[in-house]
Each structure stands twice: as C-alpha cells, then as structure tokens.
Amino acid sequence: MVAMTATAEEEAMDTLTALSGSPTQPMGAYPGPTKLLIDGKWVDAASGKTFETRNPATGELLARVAEGDAEDIKRAVAAARRAFNGPWSRMKPNERQLLLLKLADIIDKNMEELALLDTLDMGGPLSRTRNNRQRALGMLRYYAGMATSVHGETINNSLPGDIFSYTLKEPVGVVGAIIPWNGPLTASIWKIGPALATGCTVVLKPAEEAPLTSLRLGELCLEAGVPPGVVNVVPGYGETAGAALSSHPDVDKVAFTGSHLTGQKIIQASAGNLKRVSLELGGKSPDIVFADADLDAAVSGASMAVFANSGQICSAGTRLFVERKVYDEFTEKVAAYGRNLKVGDGRDPEVQVGPLVSAEQLERVTGYLAVGQKEGAKALSGGARLTEGNMGKGYFVPPTVFANVRDDMRIAQEEIFGPVISAIPFTDVDEVIQRGNATTFGLGSGVWTRDVSKAHRLARAIRAGSVWVNCYQAMDPAVPFGGYKMSGYGRESGLQHVEEYLNVKAVWIKTA
Ligand code: ADP
Numbered sequence: 001m002v003a004m005t006a007t008a009e010e011e012a013m014d015t016l017t018a019l020s021g022s023p024t025q026p027m028g029a030y031p032g033p034t035k036l037l038i039d040g041k042w043v044d045a046a047s048g049k050t051f052e053t054r055n056p057a058t059g060e061l062l063a064r065v066a067e068g069d070a071e072d073i074k075r076a077v078a079a080a081r082r083a084f085n086g087p088w089s090r091m092k093p094n095e096r097q098l099l100l101l102k103l104a105d106i107i108d109k110n111m112e113e114l115a116l117l118d119t120l121d122m123g124g125p126l127s128r129t130r131n132n133r134q135r136a137l138g139m140l141r142y143y144a145g146m147a148t149s150v151h152g153e154t155i156n157n158s159l160p161g162d163i164f165s166y167t168l169k170e171p172v173g174v175v176g177a178i179i180p181w182n183g184p185l186t187a188s189i190w191k192i193g194p195a196l197a198t199g200c201t202v203v204l205k206p207a208e209e210a211p212l213t214s215l216r217l218g219e220l221c222l223e224a225g226v227p228p229g230v231v232n233v234v235p236g237y238g239e240t241a242g243a244a245l246s247s248h249p250d251v252d253k254v255a256f257t258g259s260h261l262t263g264q265k266i267i268q269a270s271a272g273n274l275k276r277v278s279l280e281l282g283g284k285s286p287d288i289v290f291a292d293a294d295l296d297a298a299v300s301g302a303s304m305a306v307f308a309n310s311g312q313i314c315s316a317g318t319r320l321f322v323e324r325k326v327y328d329e330f331t332e333k334v335a336a337y338g339r340n341l342k343v344g345d346g347r348d349p350e351v352q353v354g355p356l357v358s359a360e361q362l363e364r365v366t367g368y369l370a371v372g373q374k375e376g377a378k379a380l381s382g383g384a385r386l387t388e389g390n391m392g393k394g395y396f397v398p399p400t401v402f403a404n405v406r407d408d409m410r411i412a413q414e415e416i417f418g419p420v421i422s423a424i425p426f427t428d429v430d431e432v433i434q435r436g437n438a439t440t441f442g443l444g445s446g447v448w449t450r451d452v453s454k455a456h457r458l459a460r461a462i463r464a465g466s467v468w469v470n471c472y473q474a475m476d477p478a479v480p481f482g483g484y485k486m487s488g489y490g491r492e493s494g495l496q497h498v499e500e501y502l503n504v505k506a507v508w509i510k511t512a
Contacts, residue, residue: 030063030212032117036072036235037218039079040228045236046071053211056123056355057345057394065211068236070244073203076232077248080174080201083229089171089199093148100144100196103224104137107189110220111136114185114213116347122181122210123354123395124309125346129185135475136189139493142477143193146498150198152505162512168505171199172276173252175501176245178238178266179214180258181207181357182312188214190492191255192221192231198501200253203232205245207258209357211235238262249273253501256280257314259415260441260486278490278500280314280482282415283443285464286436287317287472288426291326293448297470299330302421303337305446305472307399310356311365311419314487315444317472319412320423321432327425331403334421335380338399343386345394355394356418362395365418369400372411377402377422407435415441429454433461442484446472465491 034050035042049067054060068076107114114136115129152167177191188204195202206214218233234241242262246254247269253276256266260281270277287305289298305317322330346354356362366385373379382400397418405412405422412422426432436445442464449455449469459467465482468474475481480494490500 033215033219034063035066036068037233038076055120056357059393062120065235068234069240072234073241073244076203076234077250079229080203080232081250084174084201088227088230096196097144097147100140104140106220106224108137117213118185119346121212122357125351125354126349132186135186139189139193139477143197147197164509166507169502170505172501172503175200175202176251176254177202177204178242178256181210184210184213188217194498194501200501201230205241206235208237247272251275279488281488283314283441283487284415284439285315285317285444286319286321287446288321288432290449291323292450298448299333299337301472303334306421307419310353312417317446320421321426324425324427331423335401338381341399343398355396365397368416372402375409378404437463440486443487
C-alpha cells in the first residue's frame with residue numbers, strides 16, 4: 001500500500017469510522033453522495049423516487065439512492081452533449097492529462113474509503129478491494145499518458161496532382177457507460193478514464209446493486225476539476241435507466257460490461273441511431289492443468305481463479321480441466337484450499353471470501369449448487385449456503401468444488417457467477433483444446449504446464465481474449481482485455497481501448 005500523509009490518513013479514518021461500523025457494530029448514516037450527478041450538480045430523480053442499497057454481508061441498509069430513469073437519462077445526456085460541444089473536447093491534451101493525473105492523486109488519498117465503499121456495497125472483502133489501489137491508479141495514469149499520445153497519420157495517396165491526405169482522431173462524443181456491480185471502483189474508472197483521455201463526455205449508469213462508489217467517484221471528479229457535464233452519474237435500474245441510455249438517440253457510443261443477455265438487448269437498443277457499442281460480457285472460462293505443471297502453484301492459482309470475489313468475475317476459470325492422472329489428488333487439494341479460506345464479512349481484514357452481492361445472486365448460485373448435485377456431480381467442498389451465526393443475515397456461499405463433472409452438465413456450460421469450480425478430467429492435448437473451446441463464451445483461459453511448447457500451442461489454440469499461462473487473472477492497463485464469441489467485442493485497456501472512444505476522420509487538401 002502506498003503510504004499516505006498523516007493528515008490524509010486521519011481524514012480517511014474519520015470517514016471510515018463514521019461510515020463503516022464493524023462486523024458487529026451497525027454503521028452510521030452514510031455521509032457520501034446519494035443523488036444523481038448531472039451537469040456538475042447533485043439532483044433528485046425527476047420522479048422523486050429512491051431505492052435502497054444494502055450491505056450484502058449483513059442485510060443492513062446502507063443508503064437510499066436517487067433512482068434515475070428515462071427522464072434523468074435525458075437530462076444527463078443533454079448535459080453531456082452541452083459539455084462535449086463546449087470547450088471540453090477542444091481542451092489541449094496535456095490539460096486532460098493533468099486532470100487525469102490529479103484525479104489519480106485524489107483517488108490515492110481517498111483509496112481507503114473507496115475500498116471500504118466497494119466492500120460495504122457489494123461485499124468484496126477489504127483484503128481484495130484495498131488491493132485495487134494499484135489497478136485504479138495505474139489505469140488513470142495510463143490513460144493520462146494516452147491523452148497526449150492520440151494522433152492521426154499522414155498518408156501518401158496515389159491520386160494525380162498535389163492532393164494531400166491525413167487522418168484526424170476525434171473523440172466519439174457522448175458515451176453511455178453501463179457497468180455491473182462486481183467491482184464498482186475499477187469498472188467506473190475503466191469507463192471514465194478513456195473518455196477523459198480522448199475528450200469524450202460520459203453518462204455513467206452504475207449497477208442498482210452497488211451505486212455508492214460510482215457516485216463518490218463522480219464527486220472526486222468534480223474535486224479534481226473535471227468540468228460540469230463531462231462526467232454524469234445516474235444510478236437506476238437496468239430496464240429503465242440502462243435501457244434509456246442504450247437507446248438514446250444522442251448517445252454516440254455505449255460501453256457496456258455485464259451479462260450476455262443484457263449485451264444482446266444493448267445491441268438491439270443501439271440500432272436506432274447505430275451508435276457504437278463495445279461489450280465485455282460473461283464467460284465460462286477453461287483453466288487447464290497438465291500433470292507436468294508446478295502443481296502447488298496451480299492449486300492456489302486455480303482456486304483463486306474462481307474463489308476471488310466469490311466467483312463474481314466474468315473471466316473466472318470455472319471449468320477446471322485437470323489431466324486425469326493427477327485429477328483426484330489435484331481436485332482434492334483445490335477443495336482443501338477452498339475449505340481453508342476465511343469466509344465472512346469483508347470488513348474483517350482477515351476475510352478472503354465475502355458474501356455474494358444480493359439475495360437474487362444467492363438464489364441463482366444455490367440453484368446451481370442443487371442442479372450440480374442433481375446432475376450427479378459431487379461437492380468435494382462447500383455445496384450449500386452458510387447460515388451459522390450472523391451469516392444467515394448475509395448471502396454467503398463457501399468455496400465449492402464439484403468433481404465428477406461432465407461437459408454436458410449445466411454447471412459445466414452456464415455461467416454461475418459464484419465461488420463454484422466444475423472440475424473435469426481430460427487425457428490429451430488435442431482433446432482438451434477441443435473441449436476447452438466447446439463453449440459459447442471466450443473471455444479468459446488458463447494453462448498450467450512446465451512444457452513451453454505445450455504452453456505456446458494452447459495459447460494459439462484457445463479461442464478466448466486472454467490466455468494466462470502459469471498464472472490467472474493478471475491484468476494491466478497496457479494489456480488489452482476482452483472477449484471472443486459471446487463474451488463480447490471491443491477491448492478495454494491497451495492502445496485499442498482508447499481507439500474505441502475515437503473516430504477517424506480522413507482529410508484531403510488539394511493544394512495546386
Ligand atoms: P448482472 O447479471 O451482472 O447483474 P446485467 O447485465 O443484468 O448483469 O447488469 C449489468 C448492468 O446492466 C447493470 O448496470 C444493469 O442495471 C444494466 N442493465 C440491465 N438490464 C439492462 C437493459 N435492458 N438495458 C441496459 N442496461 C441494463
């Protein structure tokens with residue numbers, strides 16, 4: 001963790017004390033923003049409605065948040081358009097760069113609070129949300145660098161006479177950003193960062209399950225000096241606010257992260273004005289362990305590829321293919337690893353696995369636990385909701401490893417979005433490539449082997465946007481992330497991410 005100054009640390013701790021309570025003490029009234037951020041002002045929803053957001057570890061009410069719908073989206077898009085047409089998109093690249101760097105510094109100072117907000121609102125343990133510091137700051141500073149790197153090209157054409165051609169890269173315009181609840185801080189930055197770097201403006205719609213961090217981030221954007229209307233934050237439900245944003249005729253691009261079913265709706269909604277769409281959707285990623293791997297490293301790697309964030313990560317390595325000769329030993333070790341993880345209220349810094357985000361997710365995941373058992377899979381660890389003591393008030397599912405899984409079982413095909421591994425044996429390389437690719441998704445994948453030829457072969461053969469060899473879930477702002485097949489299109493992070501927020505204009509100048 002980066003050291004903070006005594007004052008910043010004290011300030012962060014004051015806020016924390018006010019806001020967090022503890023695993024045994026109820027929290028105080030939430031002091032942060034709960035209204036809509038539109039045009040640099042905090043406003044109520046036009047309908048006057050609010051909705052509750054609760055701590056999934058305890059069921060406690062955290063705050064009532066203004067519930068944006070179509071009317072508020074209309075106001076926010078109008079504000080974003082005005083800001084885009086104003087001086088913002090013509091600001092010099094280095095001015096936007098400085099804003100991004102300033103925002104990074106402000107987030108650095110407030111990171112304890114932001115980590116805690118994620119923990120309170122969506123359940124991810126502090127041991128994880130605090131570790132987002134490097135990722136959050138790294139992204140903002142990367143996009144800051146990109147702000148001064150955007151450029152077109154001079155292109156030789158073959159037309160007769162003196163006619164000169166070059167390209168301009170221009171911001172695409174008003175961006176509707178729709179994010180899920182599984183990592184509110186980093187997901188918000190992943191959308192806002194490239195918009196600020198390129199000169200776009202944003203209407204961010206956080207997930208209804210966890211809107212607080214995005215609102216606080218909006219407040220920090222204002223503190224950093226981001227002009228009014230450049231970043232707007234409108235919490236609300238998917239079917240109302242989300243749908244209004246994705247179908248709005250004056251939105252130029254939608255950047256979406258969420259389920260493939262919603263992704264399909266977004267594409268349909270985008271047809272009205274043919275807005276640009278980028279989609280980061282779900283997955284059912286294969287994680288392939290060969291007998292020649294460093295098996296100890298593979299045990300922890302394969303476990304955390306799914307148990308981290310209670311499995312609520314779209315690229316989680318949930319189909320664990322294990323070479324048959326080590327299958328029994330390896331799956332038992334993964335199950336033991338899971339049993340040893342501390343499950344509980346994420347405010348306890350020792351906790352490694354927090355609750356699922358909501359009662360709805362709990363129902364979905366426990367539904368799959370029942371389906372797995374009914375289909376004949378055997379739970380080597382976990383397998384049922386935890387209800388002892390205070391856990392019954394939250395949505396806790398322990399790390400679960402299913403053995404005896406066949407490819408055609410639903411738990412091997414469908415995205416569960418919980419801490420559930422489906423362990424499947426295999427015997428040879430060709431077979432595992434074919435079976436690993438036999439999914440409609442293609443987001444992440446893992447390969448564990450000491451054989452470099454095998455590693456290269458699988459890296460080419462797997463149809464997925466990321467292949468992690470002898471590691472899992474490595475992420476960096478400079479390295480592109482995204483999907484093949486039904487895991488979506490477009491890339492986030494890396495050079496291509498910024499291109500997604502830019503239009504290319506060809507300019508021809510006849511000089512003679
Ligand atoms: P998850 O299963 O992770 O909740 P969703 O795709 O349902 O995934 O939600 C991701 C984001 O998409 C949330 O912000 C949600 O409000 C939003 N959303 C849900 N339905 C729609 C929709 N029809 N149009 C636009 N956004 C939606």
